[in-house]
Amino acid sequence: xxxxxxxxxxxxxxxxxxxxxxxxxxxxxxxxxxxxxxxxxxxxxxxxxxxxxxxxxxxxxxxxxxxxxxxxxxxxxxxxxxxxxxxxxxxxxxxxxxxxxxxxxxxxxxxxxxxxxxxxxxxxxxxxxxxxxxxxxxxxxxxxxxxxxxxxxxxxxxxxxxxxxxxxxxxxxxxxxxxxxxxxxxxxxxxxxxxxxxxxxxxxxxxxxxxxxxxxxxxxxxxxxxxxxxxxxxxxxxxxxxxxxxxxxxxxxxxxxxxxxxxxxxxxxxxx
Ligand SMILES: C[S@@+](CC[C@H](N)C(=O)[O-])C[C@H]1O[C@@H](n2cnc3c(N)ncnc32)[C@H](O)[C@@H]1O
Numbered sequence: 001x002x003x004x005x006x007x008x009x010x011x012x013x014x015x016x017x018x019x020x021x022x023x024x025x026x027x028x029x030x031x032x033x034x035x036x037x038x039x040x041x042x043x044x045x046x047x048x049x050x051x052x053x054x055x056x057x058x059x060x061x062x063x064x065x066x067x068x069x070x071x072x073x074x075x076x077x078x079x080x081x082x083x084x085x086x087x088x089x090x091x092x093x094x095x096x097x098x099x100x101x102x103x104x105x106x107x108x109x110x111x112x113x114x115x116x117x118x119x120x121x122x123x124x125x126x127x128x129x130x131x132x133x134x135x136x137x138x139x140x141x142x143x144x145x146x147x148x149x150x151x152x153x154x155x156x157x158x159x160x161x162x163x164x165x166x167x168x169x170x171x172x173x174x175x176x177x178x179x180x181x182x183x184x185x186x187x188x189x190x191x192x193x194x195x196x197x198x199x200x201x202x203x204x205x206x207x208x209x210x211x212x213x214x215x216x217x218x219x220x221x222x223x224x225x226x227x228x229x230x231x232x233x234x235x236x237x238x239x240x241x242x243x244x245x246x247x248x249x250x251x252x253x254x255x256x257x258x259x260x261x262x263x264x265x266x267x268x269x270x271x272x
Contacts (some may be wrong), residue, residue, distance in 0.1 A: 010177060011226055012122045019081035026059040032210050036264045037062035037117045039206045040144040043268040046071050050112040055101045056119020060086040067094050102128040109138040117146040126179030134197030137271040144268045151181035154262030155210035156223045163244045164229040168237055173228030189267055198269035209259035214249050
């Protein structure tokens, strides 16, 4: 098995993409990822004296939740915009730093608990990301890693990808991030966590509805260009996928909200 797969060009491997997404991410995604962040945190033994690291913090879902418990939190992200957003909260017990999760500029064994919620799975070298998490966890400490249980991710990505798969199975785009696909299987996920230097993990499944605000028609369609299977289609095919998407929404919407059940797996593992 190679140590890292060739990186396809994906917007999520470019910090500039995330810099542009800060406000949208905070408004649309963080209220959703927060549920998984809190579930991941609950699997760890964290108190006011704990030193906690949040890898690929985004707008800070897990970091803010850990800080509320009183933990001393370091939050890292490779996007300067995301780091600035977390700093702007002015939470005293969060130190936000710009850093690549594949090569942490942090000492060995420095943290009691390390989290990454929908972060490491996106790294081109996700194995290095997991190894770095293990390196900075103290022996006896633990990590919690959240990934989607589908290579299509969750929320709108999952729904649109599923429609493309059904209508145009021969026109799929480049595979999503290697880690997203690889870690979507519980046995492979557990093996990867062990390979990175952790004890065998406990894997917990968590399902939440992504509440898509369908009143914001343009806002919803602005998400489509981030979906690789959408980008592989021609205009006519995109129009057909959009029609199928909106008719599914008309059938299932509850007022302005269309619930998209999305399942994550959280691996919680001790560092021997
Ligand atoms: C899907 S968001 C998850 C954010 C947050 N953990 C949450 O659950 O809401 C992915 C985050 O990973 C960050 N990211 C992607 N590649 C990274 C890398 N190589 N190093 C550090 N952060 C990275 C992005 O900037 C983005 O903030």
